[in-house]
Amino acid sequence: MSRTTPFRFHVLALALLACAAGSVQAADYSNLAPDVAAAAAPTAVPPFKHPGLLMTQNRLASIRTAVQSGNSSAMKTGFNRLLQDSRGSHTYAHQALATVEVVRAAGGPQEGRWKNDGFAAYLNALRWAVTGDTRNRDKAIQILDAWSGKFTGFTLAPGTDAPQAWLEAAWGLPVWASAAEILRHHDGGSAGWPQASQDRFNGYINKLYGYANQASSRTNNWGVSGALAMMATGVYQDDANRYNAGLNRIKQLLPGIVYSSGEVQELAARDCHHPQYSLAAIAQAAEMATIQGDTSIWLLKVGNEAQPRFSRGLEYMAKSILYGEGVRDCRSNGLYPGYSEIAVNGYMNRGTPIPNFQNATKRGRPDGNAAEFIGWSAATHGRDDF
Numbered sequence: 001m002s003r004t005t006p007f008r009f010h011v012l013a014l015a016l017l018a019c020a021a022g023s024v025q026a027a028d029y030s031n032l033a034p035d036v037a038a039a040a041a042p043t044a045v046p047p048f049k050h051p052g053l054l055m056t057q058n059r060l061a062s063i064r065t066a067v068q069s070g071n072s073s074a075m076k077t078g079f080n081r082l083l084q085d086s087r088g089s090h091t092y093a094h095q096a097l098a099t100v101e102v103v104r105a106a107g108g109p110q111e112g113r114w115k116n117d118g119f120a121a122y123l124n125a126l127r128w129a130v131t132g133d134t135r136n137r138d139k140a141i142q143i144l145d146a147w148s149g150k151f152t153g154f155t156l157a158p159g160t161d162a163p164q165a166w167l168e169a170a171w172g173l174p175v176w177a178s179a180a181e182i183l184r185h186h187d188g189g190s191a192g193w194p195q196a197s198q199d200r201f202n203g204y205i206n207k208l209y210g211y212a213n214q215a216s217s218r219t220n221n222w223g224v225s226g227a228l229a230m231m232a233t234g235v236y237q238d239d240a241n242r243y244n245a246g247l248n249r250i251k252q253l254l255p256g257i258v259y260s261s262g263e264v265q266e267l268a269a270r271d272c273h274h275p276q277y278s279l280a281a282i283a284q285a286a287e288m289a290t291i292q293g294d295t296s297i298w299l300l301k302v303g304n305e306a307q308p309r310f311s312r313g314l315e316y317m318a319k320s321i322l323y324g325e326g327v328r329d330c331r332s333n334g335l336y337p338g339y340s341e342i343a344v345n346g347y348m349n350r351g352t353p354i355p356n357f358q359n360a361t362k363r364g365r366p367d368g369n370a371a372e373f374i375g376w377s378a379a380t381h382g383r384d385d386f
């Protein structure tokens with residue numbers, strides 16, 4: 001008997017999932033307070049703005065300006081740290097696999113290969129857009145083409161439940177899509193990525209989506225991770241149904257992820273790390289929505305709250321990290337990479353004070369790799385006016 005349990009979707013099953021995805025958790029707001037339900041109402045966004053995941057054309061230009069400047073800045077310091085990651089080198093050795101075995105609560109070698117190659121594609125695409133080095137462009141394209149031409153699905157290590165593949169896909173999909181979004185849209189498509197390759201990669205995204213959207217049914221960090229993946233797919237594929245399903249699910253989950261006190265779900269019951277998975281997914285989703293013209297995640301309030309609910313969660317987490325306050329003392333931990341500068345930028349642009357989170361962000365600069373989500377937020381969103 002094989003040591004792995006097959007966990008591949010039949011082509012027909014994938015097609016059915018793709019058709020149904022737009023309705024996943026998007027329509028039932030009956031359990032929410034009226035004001036939250038109104039904030040979560042569907043919002044159509046076409047036409048989508050591109051590049052439009054976490055990078056816009058203007059942001060890519062700002063990073064390039066900072067990097068080329070003779071002056072020091074948070075963004076330049078962050079990008080210099082990004083350059084230290086060997087996966088961003090054009091000499092990085094990628095290896096596509098037909099199947100990827102996932103391991104419950106751990107990381108096997110095949111899963112590590114898949115994740116590292118995804119980050120390598122993103123880092124090389126970003127480095128090309130910022131520096132203009134076509135060797136990075138070529139490496140990013142090679143990685144995307146290799147995986148989209150070979151990958152068929154996930155398998156499960158002994159003792160691993162099927163939903164683990166949902167979570168891994170939810171984490172990985174936005175990374176892969178972000179790399180492709182830059183190659184496809186930066187500078188009007190100057191990468192020259194062939195249309196046939198783009199079409200094949202779109203099929204790869206559909207395979208990942210078939211897993212990732214199922215994670216959104218959970219009501220913890222899995223749920224918001226799955227919803228972020230749905231939004232990323234919708235932007236990349238210009239699919240309003242998939243995007244809106246993810247956006248609405250994020251807003252539906254947010255009041256249960258961040259309590260009225262500001263306490264973040266899983267902080268008391270688990271550790272200092274898992275709650276920040278939720279914060280990272282929400283911050284990146286909020287930035288993605290803002291690029292598409294919607295600031296509702298940043299601004300969502302419940303009842304007569306004076307401050308947006310998400311900002312309360314950021315402040316609660318920061319006080320735990322800075323001062324050991326709240327339900328858990330996290331002074332021996334830092335901020336999880338990839339979301340802090342995005343959140344500071346998002347709330348500074350909205351005029352919402354988050355002073356403790358700002359202090360924690362400055363203390364942790366520059367952030368680096370986040371093993372599950374896109375990291376290096378100082379490199380992409382760092383600012384010097386706080």
